[in-house]
Amino acid sequence: MSRCCLVGLGYIGLPTAAVLAQAGHQVIGVDVNAQVVDTVNRGEIHIVEPDLAEAVAAAVASGALRAQLTPATAEVFLIAVPTPCRSGSDGLPRPNIDYVLAAARAIAPVLRPGNLVLIESTSPVGTTELVAAAITEVTGLEFDQLHIAYCPERVLPGRILQELISNDRVIGGLTPAAADAGRAFYASFCRGQLLTTTARTAELVKLTENAYRDVNIAFANELSLVCDQLAINVRELIALANHHPRVQVLQPGCGVGGHCIAVDPWFIAAAAPAITPLIQTARRVNDAKSAWVIEQVQARAAALEDHLGRPPRIGCLGLAFKPDVDDLRESPALHITTQLLVAGLDVLACEPNLAEHPTIRLHGLEQVLAAADLLVFLVAHTPFRGLPLAGRAVFDLCGVCEPL
Numbered sequence: 001m002s003r004c005c006l007v008g009l010g011y012i013g014l015p016t017a018a019v020l021a022q023a024g025h026q027v028i029g030v031d032v033n034a035q036v037v038d039t040v041n042r043g044e045i046h047i048v049e050p051d052l053a054e055a056v057a058a059a060v061a062s063g064a065l066r067a068q069l070t071p072a073t074a075e076v077f078l079i080a081v082p083t084p085c086r087s088g089s090d091g092l093p094r095p096n097i098d099y100v101l102a103a104a105r106a107i108a109p110v111l112r113p114g115n116l117v118l119i120e121s122t123s124p125v126g127t128t129e130l131v132a133a134a135i136t137e138v139t140g141l142e143f144d145q146l147h148i149a150y151c152p153e154r155v156l157p158g159r160i161l162q163e164l165i166s167n168d169r170v171i172g173g174l175t176p177a178a179a180d181a182g183r184a185f186y187a188s189f190c191r192g193q194l195l196t197t198t199a200r201t202a203e204l205v206k207l208t209e210n211a212y213r214d215v216n217i218a219f220a221n222e223l224s225l226v227c228d229q230l231a232i233n234v235r236e237l238i239a240l241a242n243h244h245p246r247v248q249v250l251q252p253g254c255g256v257g258g259h260c261i262a263v264d265p266w267f268i269a270a271a272a273p274a275i276t277p278l279i280q281t282a283r284r285v286n287d288a289k290s291a292w293v294i295e296q297v298q299a300r301a302a303a304l305e306d307h308l309g310r311p312p313r314i315g316c317l318g319l320a321f322k323p324d325v326d327d328l329r330e331s332p333a334l335h336i337t338t339q340l341l342v343a344g345l346d347v348l349a350c351e352p353n354l355a356e357h358p359t360i361r362l363h364g365l366e367q368v369l370a371a372a373d374l375l376v377f378l379v380a381h382t383p384f385r386g387l388p389l390a391g392r393a394v395f396d397l398c399g400v401c402e403p404l
Contacts, residue, residue, distance in 0.1 A: 001023070001026070002025050004020055004027045004028065004075070004078060005028045005072055005076070005077050005078070005107065006027060006077075007030045007077070007106065007107060008031065009030070009033075009067060010031075010080070011157065011160075012080045012153045012155070013078075013080035014045065014047065014052065015164060016120070016164060017056075017059070018055035018056050018059050018065065018161070021055075022059065022064075022189075023189035024064075024188075025076075027059070027065045028066060028068060028074060029065060029066070030068060030069065030071050031067065037068060040067035042060075043057040043060040043061055044057070048327075049158070049161070049325070050161070051161050052160070052161060073110045074110070076118065077115060078119075079100060079103045079117070079118070079119045079120060079121055080121055081103050081121050082259070083100060083121050083263075084259075085263050085266055092280075093266040094266070094270045095123070095266070095270060097121075097124065097127050100119065100121050101131065101134050104134040105134055107135075109138065113145045115147070116147040116149070116181050116185060117131070117135070117149070118150075119131055119148075119149070120151055120152060122152055122259075123150070123203055124267040125267075125271060126203070128149070128174060128199035128203065143174050144175055146178075147178040147182065148174045148178055149199065150202045151182055151202065152170065152202065154167055154169075154206065154209065157322060157325045158323070164189075168194070169192060170195050170196075170202045170206075171183050171197070172199040172200065172201055172203065173196065173198070173199060176196075179196035179198075180196065207264045208268075210264035210265060211279050213261050214261050214262075215279065217250050217253070217261070218256075218281070218283075218285040218286050220251055220252040221252045221256075221285055221286055223237065223252065224252035224289075225292065235251070235402050238251065251399060253398055254290055254336055255290035255293070255336075256287075257320075257322065257331040258321045259327075262286070262321075262330035263330060265280075289332070290332040290336050293336050293397060294339050297336070297340060297374075297395065298340075298345070301374065304373055304374055308373065311345070311346050312346065312374055313346045313371055313373050314345050314376060315348045315350065315368040315369070315372030316333070316336070316347055316348070316349045317365075317368065317381075317384055318333050318350070318384070319354065319360070320334075320351060320353055320354075320379055321333070323382065324353065326353040336376075337349050337378070338360065341360065348367070348368045350362065350365050350367075350368045353381070365384075374394075375392055376397070377396045377397060377398055378397055378398060380399060380400040384400045387401075389401060
């Protein structure tokens with residue numbers, strides 16, 4: 001087993017550190033946030049993910065995992081830091097790999113010939129080459145003196161610990177030897193297939209997976225608008241259409257969120273803006289769904305005010321980007337709730353996976369059910385299912401009120 005230095009202890013890095021420790025590796029977790037480092041070293045966690053608290057506590061107690069602010073010498077280095085978007089001069093969102101390059105420069109002083117460097121952060125094509133150049137600039141080591149490879153995470157929040165082990169992995173090396181070294185490392189804890197390729201191909205594989213889902217969700221979201229106009233139940237429509245043996249329409253929602261699907265398609269579009277109209281349109285369709293929801297809630301609120309003779313209370317149920325997690329990154333539910341508050345509506349926000357929010361006052365589910373005149377279900381959290389809603393004004397954007 002190896003001594004591993006993992007940079008980034010967030011939604012992917014911390015579960016990965018726990019899985020590596022469970023597999024017998026010695027793990028040094030690195031994060032720039034001192035509070036995160038202190039939390040992990042107490043054997044605690046700062047994010048919500050099933051079974052993660054127990055895994056981290058056990059790893060820290062056994063001495064297999066410790067956290068610190070700066071990298072240390074190791075045999076294997078993993079980079080799992082954010083890659084957000086920023087606005088480009090042409091108006092298209094552009095990938096920002098500053099954190100990845102900063103992580104590369106941070107580990108460079110402790111790298112030694114023969115070390116394995118793995119980038120797991122979702123990145124635009126060419127990032128692995130830029131990481132190698134950054135390391136060479138600091139160390140003087142050529143990329144072929146190290147094993148540098150790209151291996152994107154492809155896990156589902158809420159199932160991260162299981163999927164880190166069970167999912168297939170694509171490992172793209174800057175050299176064939178780097179890809180083979182990466183495959184040997186992932187074989188120490190992965191049960192899925194380990195598929196090797198070039199770094200550029202692996203980078204585009206991850207972007208392709210998320211752009212594919214974004215396009216398909218856009219189709220479902222567009223269908224939901226058509227069904228609303230034609231007074232048809234969109235979920236019944238999709239269920240019936242999916243009985244065709246070669247059709248599998250996804251489910252609509254209030255938009256698309258999360259750090260991956262809502263962001264990664266722009267990485268492809270930014271690289272080839274003139275020849276990606278479908279990918280760009282899908283992004284705009286999914287973003288526009290949130291604006292449509294806001295307009296619909298405002299219209300329903302106005303009708304209720306006429307009926308009640310007073311401004312109605314709007315219960316917004318769910319702020320996270322997907323069910324049963326606390327992750328707010330790119331969340332359409334959070335955007336919708338925020339915009340309704342900005343518009344002056346009386347909003348009671350409920351997010352059962354958060355204790356508090358810096359700008360939005362949170363309310364318990366029972367309080368919202370008791371006080372709200374209109375219930376807007378934005379996220380299909382488990383506590384929202386099976387509620388007694390007969391006679392209530394309900395706007396269900398996530399299918400939580402549909403029979404399972």
